[in-house]
Amino acid sequence: MKLKQTLSAITLSLMAAASYAGEVEVLHWWTSGGEAKSVSVLKGLMEEQGNSWKDFAIAGGGGESAMTVLKTRAVSGNPPSAAQIKGHDIQEWGRLGFLTDLSDVAREENWDSVLPEVVTKVMKYDGDYVAVPVNVHRVNWLWVNPDVLKKSGAEVPTTLNEFFKVADKVKAAGFIPLAHGGQPWQDITLFEAVALAVLGAEDYQKAFVNLDMDVLSGEGMTEVFIQFRKMRDYIDPKYRGRSWNSATSMVINGEAAMQIMGDWAKGEFAAAGKTPGKDYLCVSAPGTQGQFTYNIDSFAFFKLSEEADRKAQKDLARTILDKDFQEIFNLNKGSIPVRLDMDMSRFDKCALDSMATFKSTSTNGGLVPSVSQGLATTSYVQAAIFDVVTNFFNAKDPNPEKTARKLARAVKAAM
Structure with missing residues (x-):
C-alpha cells in the first residue's frame, strides 16, 4: 500500500511535464529478480503519466548481447528511445551523432547541482547532457553467508591472505x-577486486584508466595474476556459464560462503527476504577497505522523429532523477542514489556504508572506475582485457609473468 501511495505521489508531481502522451521504448538487461522489480516501477510511472512503455529487455548481466542488438537498430534508423549505456560508450555514441540533447531538462531540474562531478562528466557529450544516471554501484563488495562461516569455524576476511585461509576452512x-x-x-569483476587489493588505487588508476604500460606489464600486475589465479582453487567445478544471480543464490541458500560482486547482488538478497547484518553480510572485498570501485548505470537518449515520443523521452529523463523514484529504485536494486541531496533514512547499513565510502573516496583518491562494467576505459581496451584475463583464468597451466606482458601488449594494440 505504501509503495502504491508513493508511486501515486510521484506521478502527480510529474504529470504537469507530460503534456502529450508518447511511447518510450527502453533497452536494458535488467531481468533478474531485484532488477526486474526496479524496472517495473519506472514502467508504471511512465504509464501513469499517460505514456506507453515498450520494454526492450535482453538478458545478460554484462549487456554484450544488448549492445549488439542496439547497434543493428541504430544503424537501420530505428533506435529505441533510451538504452542502458554507460561510461566511454556514451561518448562513442555521441561522436556518431545518435544521441539527443537533454540540456533543457537538465537546466529545469538543476542536475549540475544535485549530481556529483564524477557522474556529470560521464553523462555529457561536448558539454551537453545526452544520458541520465540512475544510480551508483559499488563493485568491490564481498557478500558473506555468516552461518556458513560459523559452521566452518571462520571469520570474515579483510585481506587477501585472510581470504585464502578462510576459504581453506570453508572448503574443509x-x-x-x-x-x-x-x-x-x-571474471573481470573478480580480477579488478584483486587488482585493487594488490596495486592500490593509484596504480589501479595508472593501469586501467591511464593505460600505463609499465604498470600493466610490471611486477605488481604479475602478483595480481598470481593472487587472481589462486581464487580458482576455491570455486566449484560447475562455475562455467553460471549467471551472477545464480551464484548469489548459492550464498543465499548456504551452498557457498562468499561472493565478490557489485551491490546489485543485494537486490537478490532483498528479493529472497533476507536481512543484512543477520542473514548476510556486506563488507569490502578483501584488501580494498576504504576504496570504492564504481559503476554508474545510465540511459543514453537517442534522437527520435516523432514529437510526442520526444516529449515522452523528457518525461522519462525527469522521472529517472526524481527523488522518490531514486529512493524506490535503489532500495530495490541494491545500489545507492546518484543524487547527493537524498534522505537515506530508509536505506540499510550496506547502502549507508556505500554512500559514506563513495563520498569520502571522491576526495581522497580511493574512488576508481570499474573495468568490468565499462567505466574505466573504451570498449576496445575492455575487450582486450577481458580476453587476456579470462583465458588466463581458464588455462590449464597459466604463466602470470608472461600474462602481464601479454596484457600490456593487448591493451596497446586496442588503444
Missing part, C-alpha cells in the same frame, strides 16, 4: 568458499 567444512559464474565480465 564441505562448503563452496567462493560463488562465481564463469562469464567474462564476472
Whole structure:
C-alpha cells in the first residue's frame, strides 16, 4: 500500500511535464529478480503519466548481447528511445551523432547541482547532457553467508591472505568458499577486486584508466595474476556459464560462503527476504577497505522523429532523477542514489556504508572506475582485457609473468 501511495505521489508531481502522451521504448538487461522489480516501477510511472512503455529487455548481466542488438537498430534508423549505456560508450555514441540533447531538462531540474562531478562528466557529450544516471554501484563488495562461516569455524576476511585461509576452512567444512559464474565480465569483476587489493588505487588508476604500460606489464600486475589465479582453487567445478544471480543464490541458500560482486547482488538478497547484518553480510572485498570501485548505470537518449515520443523521452529523463523514484529504485536494486541531496533514512547499513565510502573516496583518491562494467576505459581496451584475463583464468597451466606482458601488449594494440 505504501509503495502504491508513493508511486501515486510521484506521478502527480510529474504529470504537469507530460503534456502529450508518447511511447518510450527502453533497452536494458535488467531481468533478474531485484532488477526486474526496479524496472517495473519506472514502467508504471511512465504509464501513469499517460505514456506507453515498450520494454526492450535482453538478458545478460554484462549487456554484450544488448549492445549488439542496439547497434543493428541504430544503424537501420530505428533506435529505441533510451538504452542502458554507460561510461566511454556514451561518448562513442555521441561522436556518431545518435544521441539527443537533454540540456533543457537538465537546466529545469538543476542536475549540475544535485549530481556529483564524477557522474556529470560521464553523462555529457561536448558539454551537453545526452544520458541520465540512475544510480551508483559499488563493485568491490564481498557478500558473506555468516552461518556458513560459523559452521566452518571462520571469520570474515579483510585481506587477501585472510581470504585464502578462510576459504581453506570453508572448503574443509564441505562448503563452496567462493560463488562465481564463469562469464567474462564476472571474471573481470573478480580480477579488478584483486587488482585493487594488490596495486592500490593509484596504480589501479595508472593501469586501467591511464593505460600505463609499465604498470600493466610490471611486477605488481604479475602478483595480481598470481593472487587472481589462486581464487580458482576455491570455486566449484560447475562455475562455467553460471549467471551472477545464480551464484548469489548459492550464498543465499548456504551452498557457498562468499561472493565478490557489485551491490546489485543485494537486490537478490532483498528479493529472497533476507536481512543484512543477520542473514548476510556486506563488507569490502578483501584488501580494498576504504576504496570504492564504481559503476554508474545510465540511459543514453537517442534522437527520435516523432514529437510526442520526444516529449515522452523528457518525461522519462525527469522521472529517472526524481527523488522518490531514486529512493524506490535503489532500495530495490541494491545500489545507492546518484543524487547527493537524498534522505537515506530508509536505506540499510550496506547502502549507508556505500554512500559514506563513495563520498569520502571522491576526495581522497580511493574512488576508481570499474573495468568490468565499462567505466574505466573504451570498449576496445575492455575487450582486450577481458580476453587476456579470462583465458588466463581458464588455462590449464597459466604463466602470470608472461600474462602481464601479454596484457600490456593487448591493451596497446586496442588503444
